Every structure is written in C-alpha cells, then in structure tokens.
Amino acid sequence: MTIQTTRLRDPAVRAFVAAVNAHDREAFLATLSPDATMADDGDDRDLDQWIDREIFSSNGHLEVDNESNGGRALVGRYRNDTWGEMRTRWNFTVDGEGRIARFETGQA
Known part of the structure; x- marks a missing residue:
C-alpha cells in the first residue's frame, strides 16, 4: 500500500519526495544541504548530472510503499521515462539544519 507523501514522517524526506513528484527542481x-552527495547502486555519482538525468529530464516519480528509520529509509516504486518502473530503496542523511546531506538509492 502506498504511503501518501504528506504522511511521510521526516520533514526533509517528505519535501524531497514532494519535489521529485512535482518535477520542481528549485x-x-x-x-x-549545499555540499550534498549521493550514490546510486553503491557508486557515488555527480549529484547535478544524476538528478537531471534520473529525475528532471525523465519525469521521475516515487511512490513510497514503506518507511523505516524514522522516515529516513524508504522502499518504493520509482519510475522515469528512461528506465520505466522499478522497486527502489532510498536512505537519507539529514543534517542539523534539517536538510538532506546525502541520499543513497538503488534497486530494492
């Protein structure tokens, strides 16, 4: 069963998912965070290139099926125009200012 984005527990993660699904880059x-990093399937990637390719130029969309670790670990169905739909996991590190310092994603 899909968890509504507005019901995700962690505010930073909730805002992240909402922005992805709204295709709102800003x-x-x-x-x-200003120095945020990310990894895909265990490999560190260039954040700007990755988000352009995997989210914003390919209509990325995430439906969350499960959350754990206080809302900072998600499992769901991610789809975009490039890869179609796949089951993915997402793990977030949130800094002291409530911004995402790192996220890691990959197939679940």
Whole structure:
C-alpha cells in the first residue's frame, strides 16, 4: 500500500519526495544541504548530472510503499521515462539544519 507523501514522517524526506513528484527542481534543491552527495547502486555519482538525468529530464516519480528509520529509509516504486518502473530503496542523511546531506538509492 502506498504511503501518501504528506504522511511521510521526516520533514526533509517528505519535501524531497514532494519535489521529485512535482518535477520542481528549485524546491528539490532547497531540500539539500549545499555540499550534498549521493550514490546510486553503491557508486557515488555527480549529484547535478544524476538528478537531471534520473529525475528532471525523465519525469521521475516515487511512490513510497514503506518507511523505516524514522522516515529516513524508504522502499518504493520509482519510475522515469528512461528506465520505466522499478522497486527502489532510498536512505537519507539529514543534517542539523534539517536538510538532506546525502541520499543513497538503488534497486530494492
């Protein structure tokens, strides 16, 4: 069963998912700390290139099925125009200012 984005427990993660699903690059970037990093399937990636390719130029969308670790670990169905839909996991590190310092994603 899908968890509504507005019901996700962690405010930073909730804002991240909402921005992805709204295709709102400005709101998405506002969820991240200035020096945020990310990894995909265990490999560190260039954040700007990755979000352009995997989210914003390909209509990325995340439906969350499960959350744990206080809302900072998600499992859900991610889809975009490039890869179609796949089951993915997302783990977030949130800094002291409530912004995402790092996220890691990959197939679940």
